[in-house]
Amino acid sequence: MSSPIKISPSILSADFSKLGEEILSLEKAGADYIHIDVMDGHFVPNITIGPEVIKRLRPLTKKIFDVHLMISNVDNFIKDFANAGSDIITFHPEATDDIKKTIKKIKDNGKKVGISLKPNSSIDLIQDYYNEIDLILIMSVEPGFGGQKFMPEVLDKLRKIKKIINEKKLNIDIEIDGGINFNNSKQVKEAGANILVSGSTIFKENGGNLKKNIGLLRSN
Numbered sequence: 001m002s003s004p005i006k007i008s009p010s011i012l013s014a015d016f017s018k019l020g021e022e023i024l025s026l027e028k029a030g031a032d033y034i035h036i037d038v039m040d041g042h043f044v045p046n047i048t049i050g051p052e053v054i055k056r057l058r059p060l061t062k063k064i065f066d067v068h069l070m071i072s073n074v075d076n077f078i079k080d081f082a083n084a085g086s087d088i089i090t091f092h093p094e095a096t097d098d099i100k101k102t103i104k105k106i107k108d109n110g111k112k113v114g115i116s117l118k119p120n121s122s123i124d125l126i127q128d129y130y131n132e133i134d135l136i137l138i139m140s141v142e143p144g145f146g147g148q149k150f151m152p153e154v155l156d157k158l159r160k161i162k163k164i165i166n167e168k169k170l171n172i173d174i175e176i177d178g179g180i181n182f183n184n185s186k187q188v189k190e191a192g193a194n195i196l197v198s199g200s201t202i203f204k205e206n207g208g209n210l211k212k213n214i215g216l217l218r219s220n
């Protein structure tokens with residue numbers, strides 16, 4: 001059973017001097033989710049935004065905040081990101097010493113749980129958690145920056161995970177994140193992704209025509 005394709009624009013590529021307006025433009029342009037990349041300069045070599053910014057953005061839109069935590073010691077911050085208005089909280093297994101505990105913490109805060117795998121992170125890391133999570137985020141670039149080149153070697157991992165989810169008859173969203181563009185969007189959907197994250201393609205292609213770019217990623 002294939003879930004409808006959703007587009008989750010990453011605001012990492014947005015104009016940080018006017019994030020509120022950018023979020024409203026994305027909503028108007030037909031975004032399904034808003035992908036919010038949180039980086040701490042430790043888990044990844046870049047620093048972006050924290051819960052305070054999410055709290056300010058929350059009242060502007062009802063759109064799902066798809067929060068991608070690229071931070072270490074993630075357990076220490078889950079409550080803050082939940083209270084700030086995240087809807088889906090996705091973490092990297094390497095950022096906790098107890099994946100089960102982190103999943104429980106996110107659920108105890110009433111949020112949906114995502115686990116993200118970096119290109120070189122094995123699918124073995126999530127083999128015990130399929131029944132407890134709502135979303136698997138497969139990174140097709142090394143985490144830390146937008147505008148990088150798509151890594152086709154992750155397609156194999158994507159197909160394997162899709163197969164496992166189908167065999168277990170689970171309803172888990174598979175999100176692909178990194179270097180998604182008009183040339184690979186069809187391929188990643190065929191491989192099993194039903195949520196496409198995109199930053200630079202959506203904000204930069206076709207003169208930054210958000211509606212056109214979101215539409216093309218969805219329909220290509």
Ligand code: DX5
Nearest residue numbers: 143144146147179198199200
């Ligand atoms: C990278 C982030 C991605 C990135 C996607 O660490 O997790 O969400 O912003 O940006 P593009 O689509 O430009 O690769």
Ligand code: ZN
Nearest residue numbers: 010037068177
């Ligand atoms: Zn991301």
